[in-house]
Amino acid sequence: MFEARLVSSAMFKKILDAIKDLLNEASFDCSESGIQLQAMDNSHVSLVSLTLKSDGFDKYRCDRNLTMGMNLGSMSKIFKCASNDDTVTIKAQDDADTVTFMFESKKQEKISDYEMKLMNLDQEHLGIPETDFSCVIKMPSAEFARICRDLSQFGESILISCTKEGVKFSTSGDIGSANIKIAQTINFDKEEEAVTIDLQEPVTLTFASTPLTNQVQLSMSDNVPLVVEYQIPELGHLRFYLAPKIEEDEN
Amino acid sequence: MFEARLVSSAMFKKILDAIKDLLNEASFDCSESGIQLQAMDNSHVSLVSLTLKSDGFDKYRCDRNLTMGMNLGSMSKIFKCASNDDTVTIKAQDDADTVTFMFESKKQEKISDYEMKLMNLDQEHLGIPETDFSCVIKMPSAEFARICRDLSQFGESILISCTKEGVKFSTSGDIGSANIKIAQTINFDKEEEAVTIDLQEPVTLTFASTPLTNQVQLSMSDNVPLVVEYQIPELGHLRFYLAPKIEEDEN
């Protein structure tokens, strides 16, 4: 028996929004410690890694380790039927070939059950070595998403370079070239800021970004993947690992 | 001479929105008592019946009975040109082959005339027998529309079953199955409620639903069409009659 319950479905909806265009399907590994997802995106450019800790849930029970292969398009369709403040419960039998998503409205007057067929997916769990990054940038995720969206219109890959003064995002394509410079914030009241740490390290990234939570953290080092990380309050995090492009036929 | 006038075009716009995707064209039967429309939808699944009583209009004159065949797509285009608080006047000569829609702005500074060609449509007026229903459900139409929209993503037909405790809407399809249960409201301040009367009666319905007015009423009995009714304040009602599906090749 597996059962995981969250009082608000909003965070789950956001997570699905952030990954559903990158992944058609994915395996959710459920254990006593929580839910783990790890998958290469459809274009095999980035690795998506989601960690949701069991103690972040309002109720969590996992009698036996369980791997559930889900179609993320279908899952996303189902979560569109939930209101943001619905309680969501994910349920499955130990040997189940279906998973059930139950949405309960605040006043309990509406209860929706969606039973979704599970898939058998090939699983290859990649070991991701812990790296000390030579550069870690924190910035508002909405700003990061806007920059990625703006620049993706002008070129296929975005070059990030970082100095103490700030971060520069660049691209070029048929129309011409584009550069966006974000200065490191000196004074700030709230943590809507841009922090940058030593060493200038150019990295090339291509991916779709979503403002999942308020802050995003970019971690970079020479010749290792860029890590784009969104903290999920209390539950864990969603990380995108983006292999740097080989600087060859770049324009 | 036919002339019907409503101080606000909003209700007419809503009615057109609710039927324009179901019907390409329809005959409006105008008589001294009001305007009547009855037509099978494009897919021949449901019967649409609209009644607008003459005394609900701000001005109404019908010298001779008149049947006007209208293209609802064109009519809907025309009503899109009206603001919600425009006065609308529908005018036709007794032997006309056109109908005129006149929209007057509140302050009278803008007057728009749209003259639309009429069509000759085959007419078959179906006699709809009055039925005593074993189950009548009243619920907020927005909630009903949301449920129809949510479930229609997962299956082609929606099964409604009703007990004293509440109503259950179900469907199933390739992705899996879905059930939404709405409890009967015990205490309520406003009439945004769900009332359910005796006898459990499963009915299968497929149709597009629009929140035309605040409340919708579902009337059901064994082996008779489900009636989905929206009251149109002062003017009459819009009803959809949905023949129950034969329980044969259902999945």
Next chain:
Amino acid sequence: MFEARLVSSAMFKKILDAIKDLLNEASFDCSESGIQLQAMDNSHVSLVSLTLKSDGFDKYRCDRNLTMGMNLGSMSKIFKCASNDDTVTIKAQDDADTVTFMFESKKQEKISDYEMKLMNLDQEHLGIPETDFSCVIKMPSAEFARICRDLSQFGESILISCTKEGVKFSTSGDIGSANIKIAQTINFDKEEEAVTIDLQEPVTLTFASTPLTNQVQLSMSDNVPLVVEYQIPELGHLRFYLAPKIEEDEN
């Protein structure tokens, strides 16, 4: 060296919105007195003329006359990356084959550079004779845009006729015919009004209209193009010259 700076990019964005569907590309003629654009629209029905005076800019420098051929689609893509309250600076070298658009956020913490390739465009500068118009109409541009949009659904060309009492816009097509009458405003508080001057002059126009600024001015005379003019506060104006249709195969 050419450099023109505006504290807010909003007006430039609006101008681009108003012309980008009419023109694929256009030459911007820059001189000491300002920026001038003149081009026939894609369908060769109307002449677009834009004048931006140098003293309306917050900073303006033009060492040598410069003609820059720009793809308006690309330019519009670039300006979509600017926020409305970003400062915009347009920069080019004297013999440049690129132009740079720089957007600076209010607090200067974000600076974006877009370098766009210029195009070689055939230039034919049409002399537009000054005309005394027998009829000049001023009206709210949002109302004018709405009328053009509404009527364009019913016919390809819009006939404007004007008397002391008001203006009539008409069209006809497959569905039927449409007339919209706007009365001259007698009393008004704000300049959201409709003024009409002598002589009744029917003119036929076809074009896409955008509410660029609050007021639009229509100037008409027999057998000369209709002029649709939007004042751009402090900077100049945007004019559309629309040749009257020959009244031949009109329906």
